[in-house]
Amino acid sequence: MLIRIISFILLLTHTAFAEEFKPLPNKKIDWNFEGIMGYFNRESIQRGYKVYKEVCAACHSMKRVSFRNLVDIGFSEDEVKQIAASYQVTDGPNDLGEMFERNGTPSDYFVPPFNNKEAAASANNGVVPPDLSLIIKARHDGANYVYSLLTGYKNGEQSEDGLYSNPYFPAGKLAMAAPLSDGLVQYDNDKQSTVENMAYDVVNFLQWASEPELESRHKLGLKVIAYFIVLTVLFILTNNKLWRNLYQKKH
Known part of the structure; x- marks a missing residue:
């Protein structure tokens, strides 16, 4: 009986603790890529790549993106070659059965910041930073969630448990400190690198x-809709003509 009472008390305590914090609803941003007519803002994407490269890439990998994919967002082939060559890629084995380092090429994928999960966890208070290749698709309301998270830090102070407060994170606290601060990245144009602008980019x-196929998928969708509209109009006209001819024959 005593064990049941204790278990019931613990259950109530756990439930009360779990319900103590409720994350704020995500901020709603008017993104260019949303809707059937959505498209990519390539200038913003290029700035966003700069933010990722100079800030996020220190902890987060993007294993599913290759350097040559950057051509799709406006970088020239020569620029992509220069970007890729600035990285050292582990390759091999060679004829001696040894791994070796070489300059990156456009066909290589983004180089991860850590060699393995253990190294990543060791450098980040025991937490492995998630790969960002599909982070927007992997989170509910992904774009708004990530934007809210990046702009939602209330203060930069670390609590006693080593976590940082963020009301948009499901648990209210997370191991990642605020990654962005005003002026952290130097943009190449007149755009100000505020936290909000960097998060947006x-x-x-x-x-x-x-x-990456969003625009082509939207274009295909519009073509399919146009095809069905034309087909529907032709069907209605043909149907009306058939019934009109049938009516005229009877009368």
Whole structure:
């Protein structure tokens, strides 16, 4: 009997603790890529790549994106070659059965910041930073969620449990400190690198990485809709003509 009472008390305590925090609803941003006419803002995506490269790539990998994919967002082939060559890629084995380092090529995938999960966890308080290749697709309301998370830090102070407060994170606290601060990245144009602008740009970049075929899919969808509209009109006209001829024959 005593064990049941204790279990019941623990259950109530756990339930009360679990319901103590409720994350804020995601901020709603008017993204260019949303809707049937959605498209990619390539200038924003290029800035977002810069934010990822200079900030996010220190902890987060993007294993599903290759350097040559950057041509799709406006980089020239020469620029892609230069970007890829700035990385050292582990390759091999060679004729001696040994692995070796070489300059990256456009066909290589983005180089991860850590060699394995154990190294990643060791450098991040025991937490493995998620790969960002499909992060927008992997989270509910992904674009708005990631934007809210990046702009939602209330303060930069670390609590006693080593976590950072963020009301948009499901648990209210997370191991990642606020990654963005005003002026952290130097943009190449007159755009100000505020936290909000950098978050907006990197989300555009991550959306493209998660769904690079979005524009072609939208174009195909419009063609299919146009085809069915024409087909429907032809069907109605043909149907009316057949019934009109039939009516005229009877009368």
